[in-house]
Amino acid sequence: MAQQHSRGAAFRRTALGMFALAATTLTACDSNKLTSITNPNNYTSDGLAANPQAGIQLAVNGILIQERALYTGTVWQLGILGRENYYYFPTDSRYVTDYLIGNGTPAVLDPGGFASGMWAGAFVNMRNAVNIVGVANSANITAAQKAGVKGFAQTIRAMDVLYLLQTRDSIGVPVDVNADPSVVTNFVSRDSAYKFVTGMLDSAATNLGAAGSAFLFSLPSGWTGFDDPAGFLKVNRAVAARTYALRGSLLGNTNCTGGCYAAVLTALGGTWINTAPTSIAALNTGPQWVYSTNSGDTQNGLSVTGDANIVGWYKIDSLAQLKADNVTKDDRFTRKVVALASPRAAPGAGIGVPTPWKLNLYANTGSPVAFIRNEELILLRAEAEAATGALAAATTDINTIRTVSGGLAPIATLASSAAAIPVLYSERYWSLLMEGWHWVDARRWNLLATLPKDRPTHNVFKVVPIPTGECLSRNKTAGNVPAGACP
């Protein structure tokens, strides 16, 4: 025992030293370990500031990715409202009830339901567009390069507001984002928003004009011919033509300064419009969203092999006009609509109707989508010509579409501007099927009542509501929501 005691004393000293050493080891070198941990999963803001040119390129790509998503997300939803297609999701009946039935008295689209979207994405890209201009302004690049970035970003901003107007229309929309994301910007009226869009497009056009012969950044495939400032300006003008036409149909031609429809014709002059197309391909020219099956990329869900839930409106065949033989249907029907192997029923019992149709607009999940095409430009020109009294010219353009795109017989010269509306309404349905316009056309030409209801419980809605989340976070009381926008 005594021996153990003396050994114990030495032991104690050694052991104490060991524990002290362990403690020191644990603490001494560790503060560095703690502070040097990085986040390997995402880009950081610091990383971008270090290389603005690469940053601008990445941001441009990001904006286009987001804009592509906006397009895809909008057209199938507006297609449901416009009786062009359905989204028959196998396990959730709300893709029928929330778009075609609604709730309340009188029925409205449920602001907390599925058909209250097409909202956030536009603002995300508005912010991206604002940010990229900020990055360009502080970067060490030429004035022309800065103007190029600005012209690009402003065009995108205008397109984003236009998306919002497509769905919110008379409610009005916010047109700007605040630098501080917790500060909301006020709603402006529909007409102010249209003016904002055209103003923004015009400002963008000026900047693109000062941007020299090439952008600082490159645009992805699908933008060939539109990927330098001059080419991109054509897209800018096409969007301007579209915007003036929408505004003109609401206000009447003469209520815009200088005439809305005159502005359409002027703007179209700056685009790639080809009024004498001889092929379907010539109708389809325009900038395209490209898709692929690569990891990280997006597939074309709108394609016939894409999202299987997108199916055609159940009586879409009944809307097709007949060719001169009075038997054969419009080529646009034959080209764009195919029969399903077996009919597809709506999810849930008793809320929808089965459909035998599938839309065949794009061949496969890698097919590109032209989001503004020569065919639309020609129809916009026809609309503007008719509205400005150039009935013969309007008829010619309409007949170009009817014959080239539809294989139909030409129509006789329009008798009046008003007579052009139902014609354009029908031609645009087929020419621009599931491109987001039929429901908008029905609304702007006061033809919503003509949209068919599949079942007695179905309804036709005028606007997509402001989503509940937006209303709640604006807290209703703040006074920055237009009356009635948040039920």
Place this chain on the structure above:
Amino acid sequence: VLLALPTVASAQQREITGTVTDRDERRPIQDATISISGTLLTARTNDRGIYRINAPTGQITIVVRHIGHKRTSVVVPAGQSTVDVAIEKDVAKIEGVVITGQATSVDRRNAPTAVSQVNAEELTSAPSTSLENALQGKVAGASINMNNGAPGGGGQIQIRGISSLQGNFQPLIVVDGVIVSNGNRSSNVSVASGSLNSGEENTLNRLSDFNPNDIESVEVLKSAAASAIYGSQATNGVILITTKRGKQGSPRFSLTQRIGVNELQRSLGSRKYTDIATLTDLAANVQGCADCTAWLQSQAWYTGNNAAAIPYIDQVGQFFNRKDPSSETVLSVSGGGDRTRYYFSANDKQDVGIAPNTGARKQSVLLNLDQDFGGGWIVNIGAQYIRNFAQRGISNNDNSNSSPLYVLGCTPSVIDLSALSTKNPWCGGYGVSSNPYNTFDKIQNNEDVNRTIVNAKVQWNAFSNAMNNVRFEARTGLDYFTSQNYVFFPPTLQYLWQGTNKPGLASQGNGDSHLMNQSVGGVWAFTPKGALVTFTTSAGIQIEQRVYNDYSLYSTGLPPVLSNANAGSTTVTSQGRSTIRNEAYYAQEQLQGFNDRLTVYASVRAEKSSVNGDRNKTYYWPRAAGSFRFDGWVPSMISTLKVRGGFGITGNQPGFGARDLVLGNYGLIGGNAGLGVPGTLGNVAIKPEKQQEGEIGLDFGLFKDRVLFEATYFDRTIRDLYLTAALPNSSGIGALNINGGKLHTRGREYTLTLLPVSTRDFTWTSRMTYSSNNAQLDSLAAGVAPFANGGAQRGFGTAYGRLYYTPGYNLTSIWGNRTANADGTGAITRTVVVGDANPQFLMSFPNDLRYKRWTAGFLVDWRKGGDISNMTLNQFDSYGVTWDYDTPSGNTTYPKSGDYRLNSWNGGANTVAYIQKGTYLKLREVRLSYDMPSSWFGGISQGKVSSLRVTAAGRNLWIKTKYNGYDPEVNNGGNFPVRFVDLAPWPPVKSFFLTFDVGF
């Protein structure tokens, strides 16, 4: 622990020996601790119950302690050298020690905070799929729910209600001093099923890996005054798991063999069709057939238009009807001498799923070694290896008609799907055919976890005398596992999922998790001469690091035959990595004295973490608690009386990356990467949530502790809430990480233990636990408006009810729409409270009976209230196939219940139509066992078998509830603070097992 320290005796004058036995059973007690009061002298009994201890001369008091028995003191006169002690069973669990610090503890009778301990016997009293399952009904103040009935278990433990809106909500789990993971990773089944998150994919949470047979005790630190030793990871409580260790004596082998079956807990049946007209209507509505009469007549099952000719199949009951035996084998050996003790166990558990082609298998080996090197050096080492393999098919929310309850919820009872080739023409029409038998036969969804946990503790009792006792401890622990998820959905499957994916999917996803913690500390116990108190001072350092690496590869469009994830036409890869490091210092002072009446401690932990915005900032987590016992000062009828109280501040860390200002990765366009504003904005000032909790309690015992009552009230306030606050969408940014606002939770917990009968032949212990709590949001961060959190776990939008964080309301409030009239008509009020998911209270009634060699027990669980969004019922109603569809509703417009419910729901205009109370009464556990007398087997086994016990036990054998679903306990999103979504769950099971325990 301190009193039990081995020490070097210097003044021994005599040796005392004796035998320790169980008072009632008169069998020797192995591994009992014998100590001499007023000294640090201790000894242990061997496997024959014999001890030998050196004692001072003169009259002394020896104290005998053993887990499961009451502490017993015997006064030994001078000169006596043989002392046999018979000790009484601790049926009411008043003995034991509870943790008070990183390296300190006190006797349970002095505990200053509410204690919940579950011992080995309680954990294995009835068959369980996993540890969570075994803990149900046994921890007052903890709400323990199984997510569903899939094999392999998996469930949630929530301690004292909700402590965080959006931060971590799961308790910290510590096994033998090692902080372990309870995460679950996504299996990528979502790609094939369209479910929305890993909870819906029904992968296992990692607590389910642990084998209850290896666990000596589970201690739950509920109050902040107890859990604050874990600082910023303690807000949700801490679960301390202690595995079994070796006992002194010759090797004791124990073999446990269980065999049993799992069955559907309750089948609700299907709607029975008695006329073909109803089916024709249904076909018209679901199918949209032009001539539904002709269509029905063309169906294989159609044999005529009369009630008797219409087939009836209980769709859910038939699908979840696999009754193959499940089994479990546990072999353990324990033993050791004076210096070395060891415990080894091996376990193999196979759980058969009640659905075809599903099951789970857990295998583990555990080795615990304790070595006393002399000189005060003690080393404890533990290592376990676990393999947890599960095939759990598909369940929960689904967006492709792959989840069985979705499909069976739109299939009328007329068609028999059990033949794999049968096409199911219902559910979505001709275009989408889904047969779950076919699906489950062909798919693979394998989760394979290989896990190693090792721990080592070096303890050095540096110095010991009558006044001072100094000890140092160093600990290191590692929890490393790889979770491999392989998913294969062959292109030949009858159901083709929707969306842009092509048929044929294979996915391989791996997650590596590497958790390590180390600590060094010292404890100094000081008893001043003549003083009535002992001061215990401890201090130390702790480092903890967690490294995760999660990567997966899946491809779709697989050609036939091939089943590798690189074989498809579209391949998607992903990877996420994170590292979290915490560094902490702690110091604690504990005071005990006045004849063991007073216990007080106070401590502080200073901590830095890499997840905080300011990594160099130290956060302090203090606590203090005390108890005082009045025993002996009160009328003798009151055998014990203790008041206690505590206060603590704990934290809840922000998530990894919350501090980082990152940009969103938007993917590719034309082969080029793009980025933009992130969905959630990082915040460089992010910090932990701060919980402040006060707890008071009163414990008393009556009639020699035949009646024991513990009452606890707590009041906690959580500030600096870590929010991912939704911004107005028109800002262009989805959400912002921010601290701010406040919530409070108040609750009470009662435990009543009765010992109505305690004789040598017959004992009956009856317990009752009660707990209730309520969490309310007081405020949100400045500038943050009330918001609904996205994500399916928080509910499926206003139509079905969702969570919407609003100051002044309960956090468990379910928000939705409501119409003026109950039948779904009239004006709609949007964003109103339509229910509350919080139960009014939870109660449980465990009972144990022993009569001679028979023991029996049962546990009844009662939950009162707590609303649930019954989306499963909505699914069945939507397709007109609900079990009670035709029950009269009392409504004249819609006389059938199913029709009435669906119409009064009105497409979500009246959410409340599918909000139902989740009250239930369940017979959780019931068992009967018999210890065979050795005379029965002694001859046959030639004396080698020392004990043989047979047990019959069942779980969930009976449930009583008005809830119109399979079980109100389920939750679609898996573990989540507010559980209220019942959506196509794997229906819960009941099980019945026979167990043979052989000791030799």
